Amino acid sequence: MREHEALALIERVRARPAKFKDTQITMAHGAGGKATQTLVAGLFLPAFGGQALRELGDAGVVEDLALTTDSFVVKPIRFPGGSIGELAVNGTVNDLAVAGARPLALTLSFVLEEGLSADDLRAEVEAIAAAAAAAGVEIVAGDTKVVERGSCDSMYVTTTGLGRLDPRATLSTGSLKPGDKILVSGPIGEHGTAVMLARGEFELEAPVESDTRSLWPAVDALLDAAGPSLRCLRDATRGGVASALNELAQASSVAMVVREAAVPVRPPVVGACEILGIDPMYVANEGVLVAFVAPEAAADALAALASAPGCEAAAEIGEVKTEPPGMVLVETAFGGRRVMDLLVGDPLPRIC
């Protein structure tokens, strides 16, 4: 066929609504990339997607309250820089924070494996208490179940988070405009790399620790400095910064250009990812957010962000463009460009 016919065919296929046609669930469905997207858009939304859910934000908004839920299945449950309990608190708090909601309360649900040592459980409970105190949230309800040996890996934790929308926040995934600047709050790729190395499956060691932390102080600072000029925030968890940017580019039908040389990454993460053949842009973080700010407020926003704990290396990494809509492009240090697409497979399973 002629080239324009082929391109038209591809456009038609892309424009079709997502259909979930897989016959079984694979690890790719949990990776936060294309397969997850198809599952959500093709199976969940058609079945029970109302207006709030279709926003596909990190939290769902009901009147002036924000609600979010998360499950934590990380393996191993303890790793350099943190543990499943800490992830559970900070991860939930962060989903609320990036929705522009001050975190108020959490519920906590445990699924425990028969045979789990009481000391291990005690350690997680203490980690959860410490993280909740540090984040300023109260745990108000909970549940505990136990399953037979082998039915879950040590423990799974599920949370629900409740927050109140901050009056300074006017955030929406569909509000990005060409010219908006893209900020990242700190060095990327730390958490996923730390967990992969902690699994000990590969003969590889590197001084990398999880970056798990509450992002509310960072969000608070951004809201203060930029107010209505702050378009949208996202925490870059599964699928990394690349996935967060892709999701928002699609939600707002805009393009994005990222300057690779401007993205903060620490050398041990670069080295470990190089050896593993993984791009740090796709590696999960647990204490990094991306922010979209109107250009006139970008400098102030960046200064405010860099003042928050753990965000000293915050940087402006790119901007929003018009064309081609839904695409994220990277300007390489070499002077060329490449497309940074949604994750396809599952390079790092069970990291959060």
Place this chain on the structure above:
Amino acid sequence: MKYVDEYRDAELGRVLAGEIVATVEPGREYKIMEVCGGHTHTIYKYGVDDLLPANVELVHGPGCPVCVIPMGRVDDAIAVAHIPGVIFTCFGDMMRVPGGSGTLLDAKARGADVRMVYSPLDALRIARENPDREVVFFAVGFETTAPSTALTLKRAKAEGTRNFSCFSNHVTIVPPLRALLESPDLRLDGFIGPGHVSTVVGARPFEFIPADYGKPVVISGFEPLDLLQSVYMVLRQLVEGRCEVENQYARVVPADGNPAALRVLEEVFELRPHFEWRGLGFISHSGLKLSEAYAELDAELRFEIPGVRVADPKACQCGEVLKGVIKPWECKVFGTACTPERPIGTCMVSSEGACAAYYNYGRFAREREVV
């Protein structure tokens, strides 16, 4: 990193790009093939072809040893993975390659114990740590990777690890190149020679390309500047009427390769009479199997392997895309029967393959300087 940063110099890149524009003859089309998957990856990752003029085209060759494995061999691998008690180990990319009915990832979802490793030594360690399980390593790769498998098999034999075996799908670099060059409808002007295969085999095995087929070859390093410089060197040969093997990667590649590596390959492997390549058909003496001395570690002898040959669909035109004869969209099944989600041939299986790349991003062809 010391080695890596020096070669990523964008300023030098612009200078080289200027030299390339000044060298090429206006109106003449140049098609240069890079053979090695690692080179394809560098080109994509750094956007190297953005710095080339419109009349210089890089054609991505059959350098992905994973994608060229035919469907039947993937089915064989899945069959072994499903044998009770087997731990099936393989490299990451291998998990997503489709056979006749699914991938190794699908097999894992159905209960097979399939584990990703980064080196065959990881697989051997798994065998030591699980003495009551049979550990099979799915070996793929050119002569770059075969030494790693060979050394691991030597270690396994020396230490007497009995619950370890290897399913070898190693391939060699020269036969597919010769098969491509033999085609009368080949439309390529020159080659970027593989970088790390040559650290093992040296530069000499590629001399047949200028000698027998009159095409220049430049062996290239992996940094974007290396590739750009290698393209420049190929173009200079074409413009000056020279035709030889040049070694741009001399800082790493010795002319004679690595004799110790070649010796260990000779000890552990032998050439199969022929081996099937996805999309390219049977190529003689292009595949490696374990030698007699290592037969006890050969998974093909230890297990019942179906060995069913699944023919490439007749409609597959990967061969022609690889030879630069047709563009991806000109293939009869491009975008219809063959898509990234349901790929048929090697050009669509790999995300670095010409067809997969075009399918996903072809509509965003950038404006290039027209010469």
Place this chain on the structure above:
Amino acid sequence: MSCAADTHCITCSDEGVPMRVLDVQPDGLARCEAEGAESDVMIDLVGPLAIGDNVLVHAGVALARLA
């Protein structure tokens, strides 16, 4: 314009990683590092090495010395 995969198997695509030798062990292995990430590498194919030497590593094997 071209794309890059989210991951690509560096083993399958023939890439090598430059690494620095930290420690040579007796059984044909050496502890090597790349930007702080350390792993054990088979060094049977590159002759005697000293701490501080640089090698090109692919699939857990040093294939060549780097100057």
